[in-house]
Amino acid sequence: MGEFVIKMPDVGEGVAEAELVEWHVKPGDPVREDMVLAAVMTDKATVEIPSPVDGTVLWLGAEVGDTVAVKAPLLRIQIAGESGQVTGDDEAAAEPAPKAEAVEPTRAEPVQQQPAQVRQNRAPPAEPAAAEPKHAERPVPREPAERPLASPAVRLRAQEAGIDLRQVTGTGPAGRIGHDDLDQFLARGVQPAAVPAGLARKTATEEIKVTGMRRRIAEKMRLSASRIPHITYVEEVDVTDLEDLRTTMNNGRKPDQAKLTILPFLMRAMVRTLAEQPDVNATFDDDAGIVTRYGAVHIGIATQTPAGLIVPVVRHAEARSIWDSATELTRLAEAARNGTAAREELSGSTITITSLGALGGIVTTPIINHPEVAIVGVNKIATRPVWDGTQFIPRKIMNLSSSFDHRIVDGWNAAIFVQRIKTLLETPALIFIEG
Structure with a gap:
């Protein structure tokens, strides 16, 4: 089997690089001649890159959003035969492509970040089997407008955990709620107070890479506003x-x-x-x-x-x-x-x-x-x-x-x-x- 190396084509006179805005394939995908493999953008013009051969994708040389120089390797395709070609580079068109094993970059596996701990959050202590529960099975009911006694740190922890302090029984002076009381509340598996539909807390975040036309617009606006x-x-x-x-x-x-x-x-x-x-x-x-x-x-x-x-x-x-x-x-x-x-x-x-x-x-x-x-x-x-x-x-x-x-x-x-x-x-x- 041979390899066919596709390089970033010359997409316009005087253009030295282009931004990769879309992949249509991934390693292991079969491709056929004239199938669109990727799309690149320069000067607000998007250019599709087709495959000149049939084969299987071995390696992708860039990620969406990367800027790739003209004639830089873009992807490698495994084809039948022993020799490959290079597209987009007339001087190297007749040269066999190097083996993918020798040139494919090693990509580290992404490190999964651990979620940040809630401030001052403590792990609920395990209760001895024979120990009597320190608290009543059900929280002491309070009036809707009542404001339970608690320190700012306890209030913050309860807020971040979605706990209504009016549900928690306080064992401190005058019914003051402490961290131990929150621990006991959580240990009993008591559900936080129900939140009205449509008012639930949303903590999800989404990171969106600015690529393609949006990045071009951002660069243009930054240039104009700054100069x-x-x-x-x-x-x-x-x-x-x-x-x-x-x-x-x-x-x-x-x-x-x-x-x-x-x-x-x-x-x-x-x-x-x-x-x-x-x-x-x-x-x-x-x-x-x-x-x-x-x-x-x-x-x-x-x-x-x-x-x-x-x-x-x-x-x-x-x-x-x-x-x-x-x-x-x-x-x-x-x-x-x-x-x-x-x-x-x-x-x-x-x-x-x-x-x-x-x-x-x-x-x-x-x-x-x-x-x-x-x-x-x-x-x-x-x-x-x-x-x-x-x-x-x-x-x-x-x-x-x-x-x-x-x-x-x-x-x-x-x-x-x-x-x-x-x-x-x-x-x-x-x-x-x-x-």
């Missing part, structure tokens, strides 16, 4: 007229046109505003100290998916109409949620929009998508009374919560940016006027 001094600017926007226009346009849309949400209008307003304030449509390389302004407006759309938060990118929003923007938004959101978005569709944004839809709340504090310098947050629309000078009238109000990199965008410029978007959204006809 970018955020300034967040919040403004109310009256979108009553915009909502009327949106409803009218949706009622007259063609069958092949995507339904309009408020986001395509916001995107067009941002395009108009960014042409006037190019400093906001930029990225900042703080290591090199270089700000890069972009003529193109590539808008990232923060999208919640089963795998976590993903930011697909609507490229060249400056060249898209309202309807085209809506179509592309719908397509990218669906691709992100079902995991079919291409790598180039998940990178390269120059500014980002984040929206929680109907759950958007009143105010949010968006985290900038590093290395961008701005993010626009959309809050929910609510009907509120607005004073028009003579009376209160119902208007549809939406807050914009926008964050900026204060190293690049001053507070004054951030306010101008948001106020310009507010003007366009409150007078939506301006969005369609060129020049």
